[in-house]
Amino acid sequence: MTSGHVPEVLEIGNRVFDxxxxxxxxxxxxxxxxxxxxQPEACHVALFEGAPVGFVLASMPFLNNQTWGHIEWIGILPAFQGRALATKLGDASIRALYNAGATRIVADIATSNRQSKLLARSLGFTELTTVSLFSAPTLEWIKTPERTTETVASEA
Ligand SMILES: CC(C)(COP(=O)(O)OP(=O)(O)OC[C@H]1O[C@@H](n2cnc3c(N)ncnc32)[C@H](O)[C@@H]1OP(=O)(O)O)[C@@H](O)C(=O)NCCC(=O)NCCS
Known part of the structure; x- marks a missing residue:
């Protein structure tokens, strides 16, 4: 992938990600x-007649782990899905990250994303952990008279 592919990659992502x-x-x-x-060597596009139809974006480090590679974004236009393009892109990124010194490569996947989980398993990934994103209650709910009384009582 080169910087010249960025506008098309942005557009493909807008189409395939919710x-x-x-x-x-x-x-x-x-x-x-x-x-x-x-990590330009870990970022790749799949080309059809010279135009990108899919991409993978990956790099190191992952959070504070300097030698962990992170495959964060992968997307294939619907008309080109099911042809092992994502598998080829994922493989290319994994090889590039290991060649760059990665000791572990991770991908965080929404549990609702069935296609992405199938892809990860077919690439040989195994599940390490599951993280849930919780949403706090509204300020109005916290300020209800019962909650306020409960909080004051527990602070006493
Ligand atoms: C996930 C995605 C990239 C897969 O691309 P793809 O090119 O169709 O994947 P591949 O053809 O390489 O298939 C990889 C594996 O996943 C399986 N798979 C992928 N989509 C599938 C589907 N809809 N139904 C059944 N199996 C599916 C394939 O069977 C294959 O497994 P196998 O090797 O055991 O046969 C593509 O569906 C996509 O762009 N989804 C929307 C964007 C997204 O959610 N990206 C991931 C989060 S960043």
Missing amino acids: ISEFPYSTWSLSAIARHLDQ
Whole structure:
């Protein structure tokens, strides 16, 4: 992948990710640029007649783990899905990250994303942990008279 592919990759992502839902709501130009700046050799596009029809974006480090690679974004246009393109892109990223010194490679996947979990398993990934995103109650709920009384009572 080169910086010339960025506009098309952004557009493919807008089409294949449900950007109204977390974690896909974090899809952005800067999300692409971060991986491409950090680890260009781990970022790849699948081309059809010279135009991108899919991509993978990956890099190191992952959070505070300097030698952990992170395959964060992968997407294939619907008309090109089911042809092992994501498998080829994923393999290319994994090889690039190990060649760059990765000691572990991770991918965080929404539990509702069946296709992505199938892809990960077919690439040989195994499940390490499951994290749930919880949403706090509204301020109005916290301020209800019963809650306020409960809080004051427990602080006493
Ligand atoms: C997930 C995604 C990238 C897979 O792309 P793809 O090119 O169709 O995947 P592949 O053809 O390489 O298939 C990989 C494996 O997953 C399985 N798979 C993928 N989608 C599947 C589906 N809809 N039904 C059944 N199996 C499926 C394939 O059978 C294959 O397994 P196998 O090797 O055991 O046969 C694609 O569906 C996509 O772009 N989804 C929307 C974006 C997204 O959610 N990305 C992941 C989060 S960043």
